Amino acid sequence: MHKISIYGASGHAKVVLDCIRSNSNFTLGYLFDDNPAVKELQGIALSTASQKKIEAYPLVITIGNNKIRKKIADQLQSVIAPPIIHQSAVISTTSRLGDGSVVMPGVILNADAQIGSHCILNSGAVIEHDCKLANYVHISPKAALAGNVRVGEGTQIGIGAQVIQGITIGKWCTIGAGAVIIKDVPDGATVVGNPGRIIK
Ligand SMILES: CC(=O)SCCNC(=O)CCNC(=O)[C@H](O)C(C)(C)COP(=O)(O)OP(=O)(O)OC[C@H]1O[C@@H](n2cnc3c(N)ncnc32)[C@H](O)[C@@H]1OP(=O)(O)O
Secondary structure, three states, rough: EEEEEOOOOOOHHHHHHHHHHOOOOEEEEEEEOOOOOEEOOOEEEEOOOOOHHHHHHEEOOOOOHHHHHHHHHHOOOEEEOOOEEEOOOOOOOHHOOOOOOOOEEOOEOOOOOOEOOEEEEEEEEEEEEOOOOOOEEEEEOOOEEEEOOOEEEEEEEEEEEEOOOEEEEEOEEEEEEOOOEOOEEEOEEOOOEEOOOOOH
């Protein structure tokens, strides 16, 4: 079994811990958090993030906010963990997942999809064939991307949102909960509703 450390004692971390527990290849190494006031998560004691401990095992950054996850990843001098995949996820053998990415229960990742590093594919998300997601993307629970969708770095697709086939969504966008995206979305936009409209 390979030890994996996690950085960020958050609610998101609890689900990543479940993913680690569901996977016979991995067991928990250290658990870190920036906030010295946080002492434990689910009864697991936090470790002091000394460089020696940070480097001891490959790391997954368990911070849901995409910008903060990127900031921490840029700061840390550590080997990043291979993708952590809950055993209930259905992952095409022809798809690719970058290091530091996490795949929550019930995800479907279909043929030839390519997922960057430090991404979150959250519970029950569907990522169809040939989708391409850049680094630090978060696909929230039950969101669905049809075939050939492109998603730029740091973008969050909100819970239950749907994106039709062939759409390109830019970098650091926010797609609102339940939005239906039928047109390309420029970098940095916030889009809500059905059909999706830009509000920021
Ligand atoms: C495991 C987990 O928990 S993963 C986390 C999953 N979480 C999500 O998916 C959250 C997604 N976030 C949202 O949907 C948010 O509402 C956002 C980011 C789109 C907008 O948030 P804010 O920037 O704070 O916008 P705000 O709440 O001020 O709303 C602005 C306007 O958009 C509307 N609006 C906001 N969100 C939505 C939405 N999802 N669908 C339709 N309209 C919306 C508001 O009603 C408001 O309209 P008004 O100006 O006519 O009053």
